[in-house]
Amino acid sequence: MVDLGNLMKEIRKAIELVKGFDSALLIHHDDADGITSAAIMVRTLEELGLSVKPICLEKLFEETLSLISSQPYDLFIYVDIGSPHSPLIADKLAGRYALILDHHNPKEIKCANLINLNPELFGFSGERDASGATMAFLFSKEALGSAYGELAALAVIGSAEIPGKLGGLNAIALKEGIKAGKVKAVEGRRGIEYLVNLEGAWKSYKTISRDLTALASVGYYRGGPLKALKALTEGGYHTLSREISYLEELRRKKLREVIKLISKGGLRELKFVQWFHVGDLLKGLGSKTIGTIASYLSYRPSLIKSNKYLLAAMNYERIIPGLGEIKGKYSKFSARAPLTLRERIGSGDAPPIASLLEPIARAFNGFFDGHDFAASGLIPRGSEGNFVEAVDLELSRSL
Ligand SMILES: [Mn+2]
Structure with a gap:
């Protein structure tokens, strides 16, 4: 109530x-x-x-x-x-x-x-x-x-x-x-x-x-959050339009590069999972970018398999602007359910993404959180492949 x-x-x-x-x-x-x-x-x-x-x-x-x-x-x-x-x-x-x-x-x-x-x-x-x-x-x-x-x-x-x-x-x-x-x-x-x-x-x-x-x-690593915040609290929002267009164009350009990468063998397939790691391709861009790209791909059955869990990864920066540097080295993962899989999760025939990945990520000293069709997390550098294999193994047990 x-x-x-x-x-x-x-x-x-x-x-x-x-x-x-x-x-x-x-x-x-x-x-x-x-x-x-x-x-x-x-x-x-x-x-x-x-x-x-x-x-x-x-x-x-x-x-x-x-x-x-x-x-x-x-x-x-x-x-x-x-x-x-x-x-x-x-x-x-x-x-x-x-x-x-x-x-x-x-x-x-x-x-x-x-x-x-x-x-x-x-x-x-x-x-x-x-x-x-x-x-x-x-x-x-x-x-x-x-x-x-x-x-x-x-x-x-x-x-x-x-x-x-x-x-x-x-x-x-x-x-x-x-x-x-x-x-x-x-x-x-x-x-x-x-x-x-x-x-x-x-x-x-x-x-x-x-x-x-x-x-x-x-624009996370280029002072974007503070510029946005200042514009809303002190004014000057209209002066940001060029930077916004630049960042949106940059993201589109990076998306094209990722598509090229995965269509040239960068997409690795297991039984229930498909995944790719872009390394430093998105360096300098906030780590939400890999999530936006994964979302885009999850709606494109010509580029990925529509019935397999999609995991996309990038190297994660250790600097947190204004705060300092974290000790661990991580890869940022974004997970998405493509269209066909989404229906199966919705009807209870396949496990929801967040509840599937949370415990496995924890077992690798990383973490994951999110929702049924989309989630993200950090996995220690060097364990990415083992993590993905563990996810595939868990799915082969439960499906
Ligand atoms: Mn919110």
């Missing part, structure tokens, strides 16, 4: 907590929802008198958490990231405090120093009812009142990753955005569409979302 009253009560508790500090480390995800969540929080926290240092993360795991906990802050705020890792976050607090505003599947944890504000913990769906940015906006609205209606427009952009009409908690941000004159709902060719006013220009929330994601994720 949904419990908005209790959620608001917890939000007020979080506001009281935050007001007790004069600075915070703000950890956010590298897609449009992560960027808009962070922008809402930067504006809100600064209004509450805190100085904020933002850190954009592609993935949250043990090693990144160690780097975060070594930072000289007493308050850590996670947006659009963190809920699935709340026990690990709590473990590393050492008497300090954390606030999580996220919509990814949460792990419940009792820790007096940690507040985990996730729609799922209050009867809402994290996949449908609230984006990370909406959770940040609910915090902001309660802390600042409706005077900051333009922050609602940012929440609407963050919610573009949720398909269809905005409902649930997302509708609260939508309503505020419309009231502030920053959002319009229009009837598009494929149903309802939302337009957001950014610096005087009306644009589709989906277009802005796609552009912010390209800037922050493809």
Whole structure:
């Protein structure tokens, strides 16, 4: 049962907590929802008198958490990231405090120093009812009142990753955005569409979302996340269009190179799994890029086998901009279910990707997380082939 009253009560508790500090480390995800969540929080926290240092993360795991906990802050705020890792976050607090505003599947944890504000913990769906940015906006609205209606427009952009009409908690941000004159709902060719006013220009929330994601994720190692965040908090979004086009073109060029690689024997096939490793081909681009490429391929039965699990890998950089360097050497893996396999997973005839790969990755001292048809993770360098073979072996047992 949904419990908005209790959620608001917890939000007020979080506001009281935050007001007790004069600075915070703000950890956010590298897609449009992560960027808009962070922008809402930067504006809100600064209004509450805190100085904020933002850190954009592609993935949250043990090693990144160690780097975060070594930072000289007493308050850590996670947006659009963190809920699935709340026990690990709590473990590393050492008497300090954390606030999580996220919509990814949460792990419940009792820790007096940690507040985990996730729609799922209050009867809402994290996949449908609230984006990370909406959770940040609910915090902001309660802390600042409706005077900051333009922050609602940012929440609407963050919610573009949720398909269809905005409902649930997302509708609260939508309503505020419309009231502030920053959002319009229009009837598009494929149903309802939302337009957001950014610096005087009306644009589709989906277009802005796609552009912010390209800037922050493809441009992850080129300062993209900070540029995107600054544009949304201080203005200047229109000056980024050339860089966004450049990054989108770069990604298309790299996709063509990957297609060439796999059609020239780079795609290795096992009984149930097909996989490839691009090595350093995507060096300098954020590691989400391999996921975008794997998604594209999963819809192309002329390039890959439609009934086999698709695993795509690239070398993972050890530098986390603004944070430091992790110790381990990893390959980033993105796994996708191509069309035919997707039907079999849907009907229960084949194991869902995340639950298949999580335990195997762990056995190789890596990790995996995600959903039924798509997941990603890190596997220690040197064990990639053995990992893939172990996946194939597990499938030959269960299929
Ligand atoms: Mn999100």
